[in-house]
Amino acid sequence: MAASLILRNSTRSILPYPLHTQFTPPSTLATKSLSLLNFAKMEGSEITEEVRNKAGEKDLSSKKKVFVAGATGSTGKRIVEQLLAKGFAVKAGVRDIEKAKATLSQGNPALHFVKADVTEGSDKLAAAIGDDSEAVICATGFRPGWDLLAPWKVDNFGTVNLVEACRKVNVNRFILISSILVNGAAVGQLLNPVYILLNVFGLTLVAKLQAEQHIRKSGINYTIIRPGGLRNEPPSGNVVMEPEDALFEGSISRDQVAEVAVEALNFPEASYKVVEIVSRPDAPKRSYHDLFGSISQR
Ligand SMILES: NC(=O)c1ccc[n+]([C@@H]2O[C@H](COP(=O)([O-])OP(=O)(O)OC[C@H]3O[C@@H](n4cnc5c(N)ncnc54)[C@H](OP(=O)(O)O)[C@@H]3O)[C@@H](O)[C@H]2O)c1
16 A cells, blocks of 8 residues: 555654554365364364365365455465465455466465455455355455555445445355554544554545444454554564554564464454454463453444
């Protein structure tokens, strides 16, 4: 995004996002010969399962499939990689399938690409999500360009389209990568430099807040993840998770944002919640059961 570029090149340190931040997410058994091996990864695990046949080969039709919008993005591709590593099947919703194949590891039979531009309406998106996805993770974000309405089209209407598409194909789990400070105006952050900067370029945070409000009214089981400034570097601290409108500064590795998005699928404690996340070196290491469980629903 345009604001991303500006902040990335900045050398001053007055901004809540640190300067190194880059502003740029079983079935029943087919035959009796199959044996079910449940790979519940963590306490409270809800949906990660693998089925293997007698030869020990994975039965891909039994994997839980997650649709990832924005799968070619810096966070989206990490979400795809982590989902695959945890035994999910992934339908990567992308604008350009050839570019996606170059960006994401190929050759994994559990990864499929499907064309999905979130600005093209909910019918097309519903067809892309299909009747075999059990959850949608949205890691889209407008790309900088001449279209000043792009944030509104992608980060607001695009996300709304995705939610409506989920309703059309009865997908009842939605994870959104949003941002801290989206509600900044209402909570005394109107003069926060990041709030100002990100809204100067197409009202990005306001657009994201509109989409969040739509999700919350939709009835869908949501987890809205609001990260601080995103970094490409590996984690340098532990995840700090707070309720909405509590964090106004800080940053986090995209690896950790992807992990939070994937773990949200595993923990019922993440349902119907807005969580704000940054990482801090001095923060204690906490389980996701504990982190999500510490946030109340509103
Ligand atoms: N940067 C930060 O510091 C920061 C901080 C907090 C929150 N966030 C938010 O976190 C999310 C992820 O950020 P990121 O920097 O990892 O993202 P990113 O690398 O900028 O990737 C954006 C993704 O959105 C896709 N996209 C753009 N327009 C689309 C459209 N019309 N239809 C479908 N997909 C579209 C892009 O696809 P193409 O590859 O085809 O362009 C790309 O996959 C964003 O919502 C961002 O606003 C960012």
